[in-house]
Amino acid sequence: MAGDVPIARIDAASRRFGGVTAVDAVTLDICEGEFLCLLGPSGCGKTTLLRMLAGFEQPDSGRIYLDGEDVTGIPPHRRPVNMMFQSYALFPHMSVEKNIAFGLKQDGMPASDIAARVSDMIALARLEGLGARRPRQLSGGQRQRVALARALAKRPRVLLLDEPMAALDRKLREETQIELKSLQARLGLTFIVVTHDQVEAMTMADRIAVMENGRIAQVGSPREIYERPATLSVARFVGDATVFAGAAQSDANGGAEFLCEHPAMTLALDVARAGALQATHLAIRPENVRLFPWRPSDQPNVIQGQVTESLYRGDQRLTIVDAGGFRVRVAQSNATGADAETAPGATVWLSLPPDALIPLTS
Amino acid sequence: MTMRAADVYGRRARWLTLAPPFLFLAALFLAPFAMIVRISLSHSVRAQPPYAPAYAPGSGWEGVWRVVEGLDLQNYATIVSDDLYVAAFLTSLRIAATSTLLLVLVGYPIAYAMARAQPKLQPVLVALMMVPFWTSFLIRIYAWIGILKPEGLLNQALIGAGVISEPLEILNTEGAIFIGVVYAYLPFMVLPIYAVLVAQDESLLEAAADLGSPPWKSFWLVTIPLSAPGVAAGCLLCFIPIVGEFIIPDMLGGSDTLMIGRQLWSEFFSNRDWPSASAIAVLMVVILLIPFFVLRRLESRGEEALL
Numbered sequence: 001m002a003g004d005v006p007i008a009r010i011d012a013a014s015r016r017f018g019g020v021t022a023v024d025a026v027t028l029d030i031c032e033g034e035f036l037c038l039l040g041p042s043g044c045g046k047t048t049l050l051r052m053l054a055g056f057e058q059p060d061s062g063r064i065y066l067d068g069e070d071v072t073g074i075p076p077h078r079r080p081v082n083m084m085f086q087s088y089a090l091f092p093h094m095s096v097e098k099n100i101a102f103g104l105k106q107d108g109m110p111a112s113d114i115a116a117r118v119s120d121m122i123a124l125a126r127l128e129g130l131g132a133r134r135p136r137q138l139s140g141g142q143r144q145r146v147a148l149a150r151a152l153a154k155r156p157r158v159l160l161l162d163e164p165m166a167a168l169d170r171k172l173r174e175e176t177q178i179e180l181k182s183l184q185a186r187l188g189l190t191f192i193v194v195t196h197d198q199v200e201a202m203t204m205a206d207r208i209a210v211m212e213n214g215r216i217a218q219v220g221s222p223r224e225i226y227e228r229p230a231t232l233s234v235a236r237f238v239g240d241a242t243v244f245a246g247a248a249q250s251d252a253n254g255g256a257e258f259l260c261e262h263p264a265m266t267l268a269l270d271v272a273r274a275g276a277l278q279a280t281h282l283a284i285r286p287e288n289v290r291l292f293p294w295r296p297s298d299q300p301n302v303i304q305g306q307v308t309e310s311l312y313r314g315d316q317r318l319t320i321v322d323a324g325g326f327r328v329r330v331a332q333s334n335a336t337g338a339d340a341e342t343a344p345g346a347t348v349w350l351s352l353p354p355d356a357l358i359p360l361t362s
Numbered sequence: 363m364t365m366r367a368a369d370v371y372g373r374r375a376r377w378l379t380l381a382p383p384f385l386f387l388a389a390l391f392l393a394p395f396a397m398i399v400r401i402s403l404s405h406s407v408r409a410q411p412p413y414a415p416a417y418a419p420g421s422g423w424e425g426v427w428r429v430v431e432g433l434d435l436q437n438y439a440t441i442v443s444d445d446l447y448v449a450a451f452l453t454s455l456r457i458a459a460t461s462t463l464l465l466v467l468v469g470y471p472i473a474y475a476m477a478r479a480q481p482k483l484q485p486v487l488v489a490l491m492m493v494p495f496w497t498s499f500l501i502r503i504y505a506w507i508g509i510l511k512p513e514g515l516l517n518q519a520l521i522g523a524g525v526i527s528e529p530l531e532i533l534n535t536e537g538a539i540f541i542g543v544v545y546a547y548l549p550f551m552v553l554p555i556y557a558v559l560v561a562q563d564e565s566l567l568e569a570a571a572d573l574g575s576p577p578w579k580s581f582w583l584v585t586i587p588l589s590a591p592g593v594a595a596g597c598l599l600c601f602i603p604i605v606g607e608f609i610i611p612d613m614l615g616g617s618d619t620l621m622i623g624r625q626l627w628s629e630f631f632s633n634r635d636w637p638s639a640s641a642i643a644v645l646m647v648v649i650l651l652i653p654f655f656v657l658r659r660l661e662s663r664g665e666e667a668l669l
Contacts, residue, residue: 077574089568151572154574
């Protein structure tokens, strides 16, 4: 991760399509050996940003640097990065081997070296015995690995991956996420992955850059992004959250409290949390809300409500509680020995621990 | 039980959907072709019908037998041993092959430009490609006489521009046939190639560029090989009818261009030799089936490779 010069630097880059600003003055440094995820909903500009690094889009303003060198305006075939495409873009008229060898041939590598590198890549991507097949003769997971092997064959210092798991089913996706992460660590390469799947981003990334409306809303480790979201939209997009609107103020004891508009109530806040006194919204993760079938005497921030829905999700259950017309989401473990399920209609009490309330300003 | 009922229903439905095209082909292609084959095995006579043996109406199975007894391969033997026919066949094949090559060279860039044009513009370009079909084929070829003749538009323009001083002899040469054929068959070459190119996944070219291939090389390594099925279809659509082409060589090619379509026409209409004309037609079909099957073979092998 060390090194004075970031391996890739996006400097105030903007890209407009007609009247739409897809990428709006984004500045981002990517360190060598880092696994960075660009996370955001569709249309947030994450793919355009990736394509600017690859050279398929040129910024209307701003610069792109790779390895300290200004590559703005340099066409893709002369950039030292490789990309794995969402559709994989495998050449249908070429065998797996020829697909993997394509980039090496363009570099004029001697045939014997190409053969050696291709067999390395085939072993790396666990494609043994499939080298002579055409892409159409492969399963979705195999194709994905060919695309990865082809993009890695030239040993790019930065590998760009556009939604690499989008076409895989859930089970395979989880396995592949772990594989991709360990591969990146083993090879010591820099990976920049575009994804709209927050679980995927959190599983793999060293750092996540959350994008919305062409801008970067927050950059940080998965834990920072999840536990300390910088904006309301990051809190809503990454993970599940119940959000209360209102205003924060100091309380009589030098602490902080939050006057919640809906449901009308006052919540104690953790004054040590940054921005606690400026909060216009509070977010709480469902797993941090505590649910009691009776009124607890020793808990802070207790509100009463009625269970409207109880959804069984295997490892956990999600209970939706109506508190004065406001729906609060509560996640509880389904581990053996966990509390009994609460049926819809039951009256329950919720406790919102102050240190789990995330202060946000809109 | 339900499975079996569905099976029976499925089989009946399949026959119902397959029967109309089969009947259509049998009635409008196989039956006439059988008649042509039968006439090609007969002898030319001055009578009505102009071939013998003819089936005497009302003679029953005996009559049919008498006809079958009288058939032989005499006409085929004559055609194969006659240099004139052999030369006409060879000329037709050569002209068709050359024209098809020219059509690929002219048609591919047009199809490529169409496929790369703005998506909004593409339906207009396709429509423009079809516009010539709104005018009769005969009239369009006739118009080329006006363009190509010694005092025609082309020579006037070239002389006017000072490129040449004497009018070029184009009309009534093989060159005029090539011009006419390329003009007339261009849509049949352009449209199949366009259809393949326009469906091509653009991310393949991006992948090639990403892996270090400059645009011209990506075109050569990705675009061209993947458009081969379209080129093959275009070649088939052009080559086969050009071999049998009659109107273009007759109107633009002058009297000394021997093409098999013209031979067939003159046997049939000038000499009223139906059996010889039929034998030429049958031979032409057989010869044209060869490139068709070769291409199908190549295509299926290519598809296998692509699968």
